[in-house]
Amino acid sequence: MSNVAFAVSPSAPEAGRDEPHSDACASLEDLGEKHRLRALKWRWLRKHPTLIVGVLVLAVVTLVSVGAPWIATHDPQAIDPLARLQAPSAEHFFGTDAMGRDVFSRAVWGGRVSLLVALTVAVLATGFGVLLGLVASFVRWADSLIMRVMDGLMAMPDILLAIALMAITTADLRTVVFAITVPQIPRVVRLVRSLALSLREQLFVEAAHAVGTRLPSILWRHVLPNLLAPLAVQATFIAAAAVLVEAGLSFLGAGIPPQVASWGNMMADGRNFVVMAFHIILYPGLLLAATVLGINLVGDGLRDALDPRLARQL
Amino acid sequence: MNYVLRRLVATLPVMGVVAVIVFFLIHLSPGDPAALIAGDTASEGDVARLRASLGLDQPLWTQFSLWIGSLARGDLGTSIFTRVPVTELLAQRLEPTLSIAVITTVLSLVVSIPLGVLAAHRVGTWIDRLVMLFAVLAFSIPGFLVGYLLIYGFAIEAQWLPVQGFVGLSEGVWPWLRSLILPCVNLALVYIALLTRMTRATLLEVLHEDYIRTARAKGLGVLPVLLHALRNAAVPIATTVGTGIALLIGGVVVTETVFAIPGIGRLVVDAVQRHDYPVIQSVLLLSAAAYVLINLMVDLSYRLFDPRIRY
Numbered sequence: 001m002s003n004v005a006f007a008v009s010p011s012a013p014e015a016g017r018d019e020p021h022s023d024a025c026a027s028l029e030d031l032g033e034k035h036r037l038r039a040l041k042w043r044w045l046r047k048h049p050t051l052i053v054g055v056l057v058l059a060v061v062t063l064v065s066v067g068a069p070w071i072a073t074h075d076p077q078a079i080d081p082l083a084r085l086q087a088p089s090a091e092h093f094f095g096t097d098a099m100g101r102d103v104f105s106r107a108v109w110g111g112r113v114s115l116l117v118a119l120t121v122a123v124l125a126t127g128f129g130v131l132l133g134l135v136a137s138f139v140r141w142a143d144s145l146i147m148r149v150m151d152g153l154m155a156m157p158d159i160l161l162a163i164a165l166m167a168i169t170t171a172d173l174r175t176v177v178f179a180i181t182v183p184q185i186p187r188v189v190r191l192v193r194s195l196a197l198s199l200r201e202q203l204f205v206e207a208a209h210a211v212g213t214r215l216p217s218i219l220w221r222h223v224l225p226n227l228l229a230p231l232a233v234q235a236t237f238i239a240a241a242a243v244l245v246e247a248g249l250s251f252l253g254a255g256i257p258p259q260v261a262s263w264g265n266m267m268a269d270g271r272n273f274v275v276m277a278f279h280i281i282l283y284p285g286l287l288l289a290a291t292v293l294g295i296n297l298v299g300d301g302l303r304d305a306l307d308p309r310l311a312r313q314l
Numbered sequence: 315m316n317y318v319l320r321r322l323v324a325t326l327p328v329m330g331v332v333a334v335i336v337f338f339l340i341h342l343s344p345g346d347p348a349a350l351i352a353g354d355t356a357s358e359g360d361v362a363r364l365r366a367s368l369g370l371d372q373p374l375w376t377q378f379s380l381w382i383g384s385l386a387r388g389d390l391g392t393s394i395f396t397r398v399p400v401t402e403l404l405a406q407r408l409e410p411t412l413s414i415a416v417i418t419t420v421l422s423l424v425v426s427i428p429l430g431v432l433a434a435h436r437v438g439t440w441i442d443r444l445v446m447l448f449a450v451l452a453f454s455i456p457g458f459l460v461g462y463l464l465i466y467g468f469a470i471e472a473q474w475l476p477v478q479g480f481v482g483l484s485e486g487v488w489p490w491l492r493s494l495i496l497p498c499v500n501l502a503l504v505y506i507a508l509l510t511r512m513t514r515a516t517l518l519e520v521l522h523e524d525y526i527r528t529a530r531a532k533g534l535g536v537l538p539v540l541l542h543a544l545r546n547a548a549v550p551i552a553t554t555v556g557t558g559i560a561l562l563i564g565g566v567v568v569t570e571t572v573f574a575i576p577g578i579g580r581l582v583v584d585a586v587q588r589h590d591y592p593v594i595q596s597v598l599l600l601s602a603a604a605y606v607l608i609n610l611m612v613d614l615s616y617r618l619f620d621p622r623i624r625y
Contacts, residue, residue: 274470285455
């Protein structure tokens with residue numbers, strides 16, 4: 001129960017100097033001291049270098065993906081049979097693939113798929129997870145039903161379950177997002193339930209209940225705000241997992257349709273040319289790794305910044 | 315023994331839920347599952363025949379009870395594509411996958427626990443930072459990229475190890491091991507990262523306990539103190555070993571594809587491309603059963619580390 005206290009601002013300021021979050025909260029209360037606030041923010045950022053590095057990496061990847069039409073040097077789909085499997089050069093920064101397509105341009109465009117998948121999966125899995133988790137912790141009869149289904153889902157590795165889900169649908173972006181989201185939901189449900197069960201016993205929730213506040217309102221106004229920090233951290237880790245699973249699915253031929261330039265698809269294309277043209281696998285792979293690294297660093301940084309005690313749980 | 319039996323029975327609900335999920339997966343399909351399995355080129359008659367042979371024309375509950383009934387008899391169905399019983403297919407593919415799983419687990423434990431202890435012992439130093447950097451990198455780099463880097467470095471450039479493929483144990487221990495070194499190292503990296511992080515985090519907590527201070531105060535050397543602490547940190551580490559098995563099982567699918575190893579992971583990947591649903595269902599069930607059983611064993615092992623735990 002102790003790991004929810006940090007988000008309840010009125011009690012936080014005395015919590016001690018080791019928790020930068022509460023420092024910021026304390027100074028938010030007297031907005032007159034703008035300078036102090038800025039100094040604190042700066043110190044807070046300096047104390048969490050992983051967060052900054054992560055955000056910077058993600059910012060670069062996002063800029064490149066959004067700016068793909070201007071950054072790409074070639075049409076990502078343009079086939080050039082005369083320029084097959086070329087090594088990286090001034091004309092083709094990352095070389096060309098087996099169909100003579102420019103790997104650099106495809107890699108630049110491919111980031112869009114990964115980022116889109118990361119974002120939608122994180123939002124959807126967190127959303128459904130919060131919903132189910134809150135129902136499980138506040139509606140008694142639903143608890144064991146929901147939790148047993150989650151246990152069952154947890155027993156299957158995420159990529160295997162996603163593969164199975166892809167086997168029953170036709171591959172497009174929506175079904176891929178669905179297949180990646182489902183295996184991630186139990187993680188959120190478990191987190192929400194464990195936090196909400198202890199929140200339920202807290203005095204302010206009991207008080208709200210006693211004065212006749214209705215359940216939806218208690219959940220929205222009193223429980224949810226206290227879940228936001230751990231959820232933000234969990235959502236980042238889910239985003240990282242989503243990028244990896246999407247790439248894995250595409251690599252195994254069960255993901256985004258092959259004509260779409262995604263990093264996973266590009267690496268799958270390069271599978272048969274490891275000896276001749278390793279660059280087809282290498283460059284999209286490095287970009288993918290940088291993206292996941294960025295997301296993971298943001299997650300680690302957020303976790304440490306928001307509450308060091310979460311470190312063991314997530 | 316009685317306790318073990320009771321715990322074994324307690325896993326049945328989870329397996330039941332898994333069976334239900336696995337069964338209803340195919341009915342989540344927005345279209346006609348029979349048409350999907352048959353593929354685009356199948357005629358109306360083919361689809362109808364397939365529907366009848368899979369029992370998909372029966373009411374849902376009949377299908378379900380028939381399926382559970384055959385599961386209970388150990389019959390996992392017949393592959394639609396190869397028309398071979400799935401149990402036979404799985405048996406053929408078991409050796410490579412089991413070899414990879416066992417070697418990877420042993421390798422991971424042997425590397426990660428000393429590494430985690432070292433990082434915790436030298437917390438805040440460059441050793442610790444290096445270990446943690448390795449852990450975050452291993453979590454971020456897709457397994458198949460590492461796999462190809464290993465192939466490129468050790469098999470193509472240096473030519474020390476075979477590029478791909480699997481050699482059975484019956485061909486000799488050394489050829490068998492040689493064919494497994496790269497895939498197991500590849501698969502172990504994520505697992506090592508996970509276990510190292512957990513070992514470090516738990517050990518750091520234990521090292522702050524009073525009895526560690528007492529142990530140090532009475533003049534115990536560094537190594538005995540660390541071993542003492544490690545034993546007290548064993549339960550959370552063992553738990554992570556158990557839950558991490560999911561990473562391993564999922565990773566096997568990718569690793570077997572990278573290294574062209576004819577194991578169960580490769581079987582399921584081929585099955586997905588052929589919409590061979592009985593095979594997919596069986597592999598899902600099997601991996602869930604492995605996960606549940608291994609975690610049960612981990613639960614039971616707590617007693618070894620902590621005599622206060624009684625069953």
